[in-house]
């Protein structure tokens with residue numbers, strides 16, 4: 267009997283070649299399904315601008331692929347759902363929380379320390395930390411394949427930081443998603459594991475490679 271054949275795809279989940287915008291690049295990068303990439307570096311190095319270019323929120327040059335599909339072939343609104351960008355200060359547009367939570371599972375809200383009643387809350391009353399946690403749930407509700415986390419726990423106390431980390435890592439593992447997490451907190455980076463790249467003056471470098479040379 268013939269050995270079974272499997273559809274093997276060599277495509278990374280996310281691939282960047284020559285990605286460049288004002289203050290950033292060129293950047294080449296590959297992210298595998300289920301992988302976490304950590305980015306650190308000094309203030310003003312271009313970390314946020316890199317994530318924003320990947321999310322197609324700022325003008326840029328170069329190529330970006332999602333699971334082998336060039337970005338140009340994916341409508342922008344769909345791209346932004348599949349490649350979710352979570353800033354430290356997320357914007358809210360409607361009056362109540364629930365209006366932002368399409369597709370959000372109640373167990374995610376629970377993992378983030380909320381009861382389902384949070385859906386009825388007015389956005390106006392939310393603390394900065396509540397906004398940050400709910401913005402993660404909101405982003406996951408879009409079912410992203412790549413998460414771009416820009417100092418996503420910056421406003422949080424230690425307990426809620428751990429909650430967000432656990433939800434992100436659980437989502438990445440279960441969905442075979444990928445995450446790029448910009449974090450200034452070396453303890454957080456140690457907890458999360460994953461490959462670390464340093465950004466300086468718009469360019470990415472692997473500190474492990476630098477220490478070998």
Ligand SMILES: Nc1ncnc2c1ncn2[C@@H]1O[C@H](COP(=O)(O)OP(=O)(O)OP(=O)(O)O)[C@@H](O)[C@H]1O
Pocket residue numbers: 289307308309310311312313314315316
């Ligand atoms: N709209 C803009 N116009 C001009 N310059 C900008 C703009 N946005 C960012 N910059 C500049 O680009 C550089 C990179 O900014 P970016 O926000 O990516 O830094 P960062 O590495 O995320 O810094 P931090 O760690 O402080 O958040 C900075 O010098 C910043 O001042």
